[in-house]
Amino acid sequence: MSLTLYNTLTKQEEEFKPSNPERVTMYCCGITAYDYCHLGHARTCIIWDVVRRYLTWRGYKVKYIQNFTDIDDKILNRAKAENTTMEEVAERFIQAYFEDMEKLNVQKADSYPRATHTLDGIKRLIWELEEKGFAYEAQGDVYYSVSKFQSYGKLSGRNLDDLQAGASGRVNIQDQIKQESSDFALWKSAKPDEPSFESPWGKGRPGWHIECSAMVRDNLGETIDIHVGGSDLIFPHHENEIAQSEAVTGKPLARYWLHNGMVKVEGEKMSKSLGNFITIRDLLAKYDPMAVRLFILQANYRKPLDFTDGAMEAATNGWHTLMEGLNFGYKYGKDLDWTLEGHIQEIPSVKDDFSQAVDQDFNFASGLAVLFELAKELRKEGNLLSHEGRISQNSEDLERKWHTLVNLAQVLGLEAKFDQSLSVYSQISDQEIEDLISQRTIARQNKNYQESDRIRDLLKEKGVTLVDVGKGETKWHRD
Structure with missing residues (x-):
């Protein structure tokens, strides 16, 4: 095409x-x-x-x-x-x-x-x-x-x-x-x-x-x-x-x-006189640079773009979804015996879908839809691995999907910087999480809420969110 x-x-x-x-x-x-x-x-x-x-x-x-x-x-x-x-x-x-x-x-x-x-x-x-x-x-x-x-x-x-x-x-x-x-x-x-x-x-x-x-x-x-x-x-x-x-x-x-197209801020033309002038430095002090790229690419490049906090929050959430998919291989690839370096064949049909979308006057928004589909699949498999220690798809198929996602995201300049040494997944295991939750449950039963809050905050720092669902039961998920 x-x-x-x-x-x-x-x-x-x-x-x-x-x-x-x-x-x-x-x-x-x-x-x-x-x-x-x-x-x-x-x-x-x-x-x-x-x-x-x-x-x-x-x-x-x-x-x-x-x-x-x-x-x-x-x-x-x-x-x-x-x-x-x-x-x-x-x-x-x-x-x-x-x-x-x-x-x-x-x-x-x-x-x-x-x-x-x-x-x-x-x-x-x-x-x-x-x-x-x-x-x-x-x-x-x-x-x-x-x-x-x-x-x-x-x-x-x-x-x-x-x-x-x-x-x-x-x-x-x-x-x-x-x-x-x-x-x-x-x-x-x-x-x-x-x-x-x-x-x-x-x-x-x-x-x-x-x-x-x-x-x-x-x-x-x-x-x-x-x-x-x-x-x-x-x-x-x-x-x-x-x-x-x-x-x-x-x-x-x-x-x-x-x-x-031009950029508006909350529907108004951006200008210093209106007090809505936003420098890139101001923007990046508040938002992830990749969320900014995603926000810009989600709109038709020829049309006006309206900057709002709500739109940036949505773009930030979208970036988190993509980032989970992009980091999947770095988090779990070793456990799945993947080759993280070197050439892995990408999926031709996905690349074709991406190029057919973007070929229509640089329709990056439609190209992003292809990336999101891959990222959501990988995120789902990541949740299965975290909570159940298994995957529902063939490991080789997942590896090709991940490499395809990473390479297509690079075409859009969307890159997640993942440091394996800082990975919460390498710092704390599922069993360690369960042990800490047990300690927190005991602290709550003893009305030691200071200790309960300390354990919640500790897990939060390690990328784990606790959800108290009632009757002393606590569920958790990795951020």
């Missing part, structure tokens, strides 16, 4: 056919490094991380590039407020980005170009746009002449006449020197006390849109397979990228444009 994906450019699902049948080039618009990453960044980075993982699992060699914007008004404003430099601010938050992404199990891109490291490519592209009549200089600035690019608006569906009419009432100093209100800056002349760079048009710095066009070209070539980012970038950023790049090369910038 072929992989289909929704192309924002054509507004329809299409069969995925990269330029090279074995290789995929993929570019993601990264962060502007002026603050800590937030929940929206988490969704964007996790979604495209899993798309990259899935394409790799399907057999493609993926070259994945993600940029950093390290010069921008927001960065400069923060540097001024902190009485420091643009470089220091950008470097601090780029490092914070890597720390956050490592916790979320987001794989590193093949390269992270920065705007300030791509100045030669940026200036070359601007010069070529001037030579072809798509750009003009005005008082030290250089602007892109939007009206010269006949297919402007093909990605976003925006009409150029409407854009110009809508901007006619908003006139500022910059608009007064532009030929048309819809034209946008490729190069901005230097301002007092701001970092600047030498150029054929005088000292200044690049506009935001031209940076990505240059970084795509320098790192991946004139036409790439997949260009991705948040849906808030469709206009004007990605629209302007297309106009810049295709005016110079005469070739499509990307064969497929993919965009993830």
Whole structure:
């Protein structure tokens, strides 16, 4: 079965056919490094991380590039407020980005170009746009002449006449020197006390849109397979990228444009003014990173995602179910004479079910359903082993199911970190649990509730929950 994906450019699902049948080039618009990453960044980075993982699992060699914007008004404003430099601010938050992404199990891109490291490519592209009549200089600035690019608006569906009419009432100093209100800056002349760079048009710095066009070209070539980012970038950023790049090369910038939906918090747009701004660091102080990944993957990547405490609690419970399945082999494999290392044949029918689900425009939610089915089976067998010392299925079949679950979960970046030395199952046996429960029963009969509570708490620390069902009887289960 072929992989289909929704192309924002054509507004329809299409069969995925990269330029090279074995290789995929993929570019993601990264962060502007002026603050800590937030929940929206988490969704964007996790979604495209899993798309990259899935394409790799399907057999493609993926070259994945993600940029950093390290010069921008927001960065400069923060540097001024902190009485420091643009470089220091950008470097601090780029490092914070890597720390956050490592916790979320987001794989590193093949390269992270920065705007300030791509100045030669940026200036070359601007010069070529001037030579072809798509750009003009005005008082030290250089602007892109939007009206010269006949297919402007093909990605976003925006009409150029409407854009110009809508901007006619908003006139500022910059608009007064532009030929048309819809034209946008490729190069901005230097301002007092701001970092600047030498150029054929005088000292200044690049506009935001031209940076990505240059970084795509320098790192991946004139036409790439997949260009991705948040849906808030469709206009004007990605629209302007297309106009810049295709005016110079005469070739499509990307064969497929993919965009993830935005994140809301309790139904409201996330913003600092509303007090509902959630950084990744705040999020991970409260929730397991894998629960966050699961929460994000359970929704259609193109649709808005509403963050609520209830939704995160449900995702946390779901992750616990998957984690039990993923840890099954590490907990019980030795007792079942399993081979935990080396190649074990997976179950082809399960892999087919998974790929058929995800092949429908990266339907990760349906792919997760396949994983949950395996995890629940393994959890059931784990309960049987814990309480009755037996399994109901063939050991070899269970081993293949476990290896299949682990490998498919890795495709989604869902990985349980299990330390055998810390396993509650190796620390306390069923008989030891029963002995402690007997001691607790005696303590309760003697009304020694302090000792009773101590034994309950001790078992809880070892991952065992007690349930008093009445008439002096206590049942238990492992968490």
